[in-house]
Amino acid sequence: MRAFEYASPTTKEQAVELLGRSFRKAEILAGGTDLLSLMKDDIVAPKILVNIKGISELDGISSTPLGLRVGALVTIQELLDSAIVRQNYPAIAGAAGGITSPQIRSMGTVGGELCQRPRCWYYRAGYGLLAKDESGTSLVTTGDNRYHAILGNGGPAFFVNPSSLAPALIALGATARIFGPKGPREVPLEKFFLTPQSEDEREYDLKPNELLTEIVIPTVGGARNATYEVRQKEALDWPLATASVVLRMNGKQVKSARVVLGHVAPVPWPAPEAEQTLVGKAISEEVAEAAGVAALQSAKHLGGNRYKIQLARVAVKRAILAAAKGGGR
16 A cells, blocks of 8 residues: 555534545545445555545434435445435335445444445455556457446446445435535535546536535425345345335325446446336336336447346335335345
8 A cells, every 4th residue: 555644623614624635635434334445455546535534524313404405425334324314215224224234224324325436346356447458449348347337327337336325315306515615515416426437527516625514305294115125145245236216195196217238338327218118007017027128228338347237127026016015125
């Protein structure tokens, strides 16, 4: 690991000033469960680490007139322990429950989970975010791509967004609150994630001198919601495909729906085709299966990841059925 400076601000203003002073050479340290691994592998080499764990206003879960506020420093375990989350937001609880490592649950934060870097093995091996060889040819399309994107994979990025929480939060209409030199700003979480077009870009709408401070999730108002994950093993691992679903019902019929897929594209992937399939219908095995097919109608495999298309269809179907029954994972 390379030498670096270390700072522990106690306010978000101090943190932003430090980040700006070391523009593009600083990294934010919260739980450190991803960042420290990247530093040890020499994938990132910051000149300074800005430890934000001492900024108390970035912590806590609370109900507000706008909905549920979740601070960026809230740990995954705190999210799971929250009675409000378990009762009203089972899609979030289900996604958080899929993070099975007690150590990561205890140390990993909501902000860090949303801003973690791709798990693409080409990126983690030092070949860059877009994983190209010296001639500019993608290593992903010509190599082992069994875990790569099946949606939004027209290039140049082929990795999948690694966040477990993002699909559920997006389906629930969450907003990201960000603080920078010009003060606070808000971004719908659906627009927070970006597909980089060059190695210099990141995968989210956060400038090098900005800080994700909290997530605000609207009141569910009786909407049924659930997350379903398909994974290779129950031990700590990232899912192969996930789906988060929010259903607003009119009696037994679906009044409106949100369906968001995870781990299948460079960004969390909304599926309006599946949503349209559900509206006006009563949920059944057949309706849920048709929605799964619709959600993946534009999927395109890269060769080694053809199987992920069927897994994602199943994830959508089972998330819909779980939500219809009252939520869960």
